[in-house]
Amino acid sequence: MVTNLLIFLLLFMIIAAVAALQTKNLLSAVISVGAVGFGVSVAFLLLRAPDVAITQIAVEVLTLLLLIRATIWRGVRTVSGQREVFGSAVAVVLVLLILLLVLPVFSGLSFGVGPQMELASSHYLQQGLSETGSANIVTAVLLDYRAYDTLGEATVLFTAIIGALVLMRQQARKPLEE
Amino acid sequence: MTGMTVIVKTVTRWTAALIFLYGAYVVAYGHLGPGGGFAGGVILACAYILITLAYGGEHALRVLPRAVASRLDSFGALAFLALALVGMVGGGLFFTNWLQQKWAGKAFHVFNGGIIPLANVAIAIKVCMSLFLVFFILSSVRMFGKDEQIDFRSKEVD
Numbered sequence: 408m409v410t411n412l413l414i415f416l417l418l419f420m421i422i423a424a425v426a427a428l429q430t431k432n433l434l435s436a437v438i439s440v441g442a443v444g445f446g447v448s449v450a451f452l453l454l455r456a457p458d459v460a461i462t463q464i465a466v467e468v469l470t471l472l473l474l475i476r477a478t479i480w481r482g483v484r485t486v487s488g489q490r491e492v493f494g495s496a497v498a499v500v501l502v503l504l505i506l507l508l509v510l511p512v513f514s515g516l517s518f519g520v521g522p523q524m525e526l527a528s529s530h531y532l533q534q535g536l537s538e539t540g541s542a543n544i545v546t547a548v549l550l551d552y553r554a555y556d557t558l559g560e561a562t563v564l565f566t567a568i569i570g571a572l573v574l575m576r577q578q579a580r581k582p583l584e585e
Numbered sequence: 586m587t588g589m590t591v592i593v594k595t596v597t598r599w600t601a602a603l604i605f606l607y608g609a610y611v612v613a614y615g616h617l618g619p620g621g622g623f624a625g626g627v628i629l630a631c632a633y634i635l636i637t638l639a640y641g642g643e644h645a646l647r648v649l650p651r652a653v654a655s656r657l658d659s660f661g662a663l664a665f666l667a668l669a670l671v672g673m674v675g676g677g678l679f680f681t682n683w684l685q686q687k688w689a690g691k692a693f694h695v696f697n698g699g700i701i702p703l704a705n706v707a708i709a710i711k712v713c714m715s716l717f718l719v720f721f722i723l724s725s726v727r728m729f730g731k732d733e734q735i736d737f738r739s740k741e742v743d
Contacts, residue, residue, distance in 0.1 A: 557708065
């Protein structure tokens with residue numbers, strides 16, 4: 408049941424992604440990207456990961472708003488210019504190559520049943536509440552066992568906002584001479 | 586950046602506080618239910634962005650001035666780092682959950698988890714303010730000064 412729903416969602420997301428690429432109207436493209444994000448969020452819900460689903464849907468709404476506000480409200484409405492055939496072909500070939508190289512690695516990992524995966528996950532599930540006091544094991548992993556990763560993520564966000572501030576400030580302080 | 590119609594403004598007046606409340610709930614109960622600092626922070630930022638879109642940039646900057654947002658952004662990041670460093674003093678290692686080791690609360694209660702709820706709040710402040718700032722910077726450049734307005738409706742694009 409869940410597998411069928413997931414396959415349906417995947418097909419929906421692929422169609423929406425292709426539509427986002429193919430359409431000339433920017434608003435349609437942005438809405439198609441939003442449909443892909445919505446599909447990802449529902450897929451996370453079906454896979455019983457509500458934490459990721461909440462984050463995904465919130466970030467998706469925000470990104471959609473940003474895209475609409477930063478492009479369409481400024482009068483940029485349609486995509487112009489020719490599609491690069493050579494670049495697209497090179498990208499597709501590279502992605503297929505990487506997929507072929509990565510497949511043996513992933514099939515050798517044996518998710519969920521392998522000893523190396525079992526050890527960490529069973530420890531988190533059994534000892535997480537008593538060790539960290541956090542009933543939500545995802546939060547326990549994010550902010551206690553793997554807090555370094557969260558610190559790195561916060562640093563990335565901080566750096567991004569500094570970069571945006573600096574870039575936009577230069578543009579605003581020194582208007583282009585025409 | 587001007588506001589929208591009266592209908593949008595009225596609906597925003599009713600819903601913005603509820604969205605903010607939901608974001609605060611997701612942050613505060615992040616260690617008990619689904620959610621957490623990042624998701625809650627994004628929802629809080631969405632509430633601010635709703636106000637910005639409905640009422641316009643000037644009103645949004647009156648609610649939350651840009652300098653305050655910048656400082657709260659830095660404060661959130663520094664608070665998270667400070668929690669990690671205090672763990673070094675209290676427990677010996679970076680990011681040690683010393684609070685939980687000393688005063689463990691009841692399981693499944695809000696006041697539990699040591700530094701985890703505090704870290705959630707710090708991350709929420711940080712994420713909310715950075716996303717609000719990103720939105721504001723990308724959507725309007727008027728905040729850099731009243732006389733320096735740049736029209737991004739540029740001539741080359743069309």
